[in-house]
Amino acid sequence: MTTIRQRRVGKGTEAAEDQPSEETNVKPDGKILPDPPGGKLWNILSVTVGGIVAVSLGLFTSLYVATLHENDLWFSNIKEVEREISFRTECGLYYSYYKQMIQAASIQQGLHGLVYDNKTESVRTINILERMNVYQEVFLSILYRILPIQQYLEPVYFYIYTLFGLQAVYVIALYVTSWLLSGTWLSGLLAACWYITNRVDTTRVEFTIPLRENWALPFFAVQIAAITYLLRTHLQPAQERLTLMAVFIATFLFSLTWQFNQFMMLIQALALFVLDCLDMLPTAKVTWLYIIQISGLLLVCVLQFFNSMILGSLLISFNVSVLIARTIQKNLKKGGLFNRLGKLILHVLLVLCLTLLINKFIKKILNLQSDEHIFKFLKAKFGFGATRDFDANLYLCEEAFGLLPLNTFSRLSSTLLFYVYGFVLFLLTVAAVIVAFRNLSGSNQVQLKEKMEEYAVTLKPDAAYSLAHTVLFGCLALSTMRMKYLWTSHMCVFASFGLCSTEVWKLILKCLHLYTSQRTQVIKYSIPIITLLYISFKFWPGIMDELSELREFYDPDTVELMNWIKSNTPNTAVFAGSMQLLAGVKLCTGRTLTNHPHYEDKNLRERTKQIYQIYAKRSAGEVYAILRSFGTDYVILEDSICYERRHSRGCRLRDLLDVANGHIMDGLGENEPDLKPSLYPRFCEEIKKNLPPYTMHFTRVFQNKTFHVYKLAKHK
Secondary structure, rough: OOOEEEEEOOOOOOOOOOEOOOOOOOOOOOEOOOOOHHHHHHHHHHHHHHHHHHHHHHHHHHHHHHHHHHHHHHHOOOOHHHHHHHOOOHHHHHHHHHHHHOOOOHHHHHHHHHHOOOOOOOOOEEEEEHHHHOOHHHHHHHHHOOOOOOOOOOOOHHHHHHHHHHHHHHHHHHHHEEEEEEEEHHHHHHHHHHHOOOOHHHOOOOOOOHHEEEEEHHHHHHHHHHHHOOOOOOOOOOHHHHHHHHHHHHHHHHHHHHHOHHHHHHHHHHHHHHHHHHOOHHHHHHHHHHHHHHHHHHHHHOOOOOHHHHHOOHHHHEEEEHHHHHHHHOOOOOHHHHHHHHHHHHHHHHHHHHHHHHHHHHHHOOOOOOOOOHHHHHHHHOOOOOOOOHHHHHHHHHHHHHOOOOHHHHHHHOOOOOHHHHHHHHHHHHHHHHHHHHHHHHEEEEEHHHHHHHHOOOOOHHHHHHHHHHHHHEEEEEOHHHHHHHHHHHHHHHHHHHHOOHHHHHHHHHHOOOHHHHHHHHHHHHHHHHHHHHHHHHHHHHHHHHHOOEEEEEEEEHHHHHHHHHHHHHOOOEEEOHHHHHHHHEEEHHHEEOOOOOOHHHHHHHHHHHHHHHHHHHHHHHHHHHHOOOOOOOEEEEEHHOOOOOOOOOOOHHHHHHOOEOOOOOOOOOOOOOOOOOOOOOEEEEHHOOOOHHHHOOEEEEEEEEEEEEEOOOOO
């Protein structure tokens, strides 16, 4: 088991508004007045300073997470096998393809090895580029081979530095989004500082470097920044076209680098749909965003050799349904309140029915079942019936897929982030409800318009999108802890925007009958500056202490196992075991696997369940027959799984297997009435007794405190 231990070796201006509000310098006829010469110069100076601050904070974040990674593992000093073991679970699997491309005799041979791969799943040849999102590893490996850097930089450092560099892109994108929303780069500075000081809840890049989300989320942040700019009013046609291109490129890169892209963009599409229905966004721009999502995903589908899971995604079905429904209901946004509500309800029902029909039709035609485990998991998670499905329960029992822990909010509150976020969220939600009611009512009364003006200016289209985005992704994070990183990073943007927004403070002061333009400006800058000073004084010493804490990687049992495999088994040997461990086996030794952690394939899920019978109550003959059917030469048993204590009864892997097999679980506690005792003892326990039924099929060839390796007999 991997642990981290202490090292045994000693230690070696004033903020200004960058641009006027969108309504300034606009004539009643819609034409934009030129800025006065002094104002233009001030804007240039402010944009320059703000840009320098953005880049500086981005670089600081990259160096910060890179230093934490080095200090935590002493990465520069440990052996190559230890570095590779530090890429845990699926991270190791993804990195193995980068290593494979680097070690290939040529780029063409490396690509051929990925397209016709027979080492990731034994007795099967699969297309890695079709099954997994590893184009980033392919691109990086090609770049490393053609650049003259081999003598100065090891492949692993080129890889991890690229990921840490993307963190700079991520922070700059968050900074720019907040800047665009509020009109001042002070807001971006605050957003970046909150992101850094809440690092535990905003990123995990320093210890899960190759994880797909660490590649994808920076591009998602760039896409959100581009959408925020696109939704501004008075854009010139050339600006709009360039922004749409930026949205498309960011959407494409986000989709290419993460297998869960379709689900994240579906939530984004739902936000656009709701706001469009409530007349809060310009319909033409929303239509373009729907088309960009579809085209970006289809382009990825082509690059992934027409991956059926993408074609059968709910996102494509939903977006196509919205576009069809809009052509059918052309007068959706005309009429009074009740007329509009009736049309809206029909529109939602029509879109929902079309989405389900189109999706069902596509999945029927393609015989698609790759994502069924996700829907089983969601069905069980939200209480639509208990399940004995092994795959669904495997997700349900993992802490990462559980509800967001309450201590998350206490950590976020310690930096004032959650308090400010809740305050801004409440204000803008109230404003959104009022604006939505006004839009649906279609009233032309002058008095009502004047009364609503102060609310309308606080909810421009970009702010409305940001509100819908944070609400929907907040719901996702609350239900599934692993997805919190999509919410907490945008939380920093949303809170900083509200704290630095002229419109928000203007609304508050008008409600308190204290409004003056000068007072608004003073509060707009003073409150964020005070917040920044508080964060700096409270958390800067802790950051410095964190950067000075030195540890080192320590996992001698796994290192011993990997070295033994490389030295004592043939290169063609096939290994069975847990998904997480086998990813490391492939990376460190290059041996063939029976299963692996990339779970988005029905055949692989069924195969994994069969392999995991080594931890169930099955006979030696049954387990041997299963393992040999997948060409297994060696099986690795882990005491940490066989005698698991991390999960409670009912969520241990052996319990999930017992229930799926119809057997009573071990230990004290209740069992479902139809479960029966097994005729056989638990395989992983009984095999260690070296009894004849087991020694006939299995011979122990390696053992340490954590792992037991058995070689399978080759009976005729």
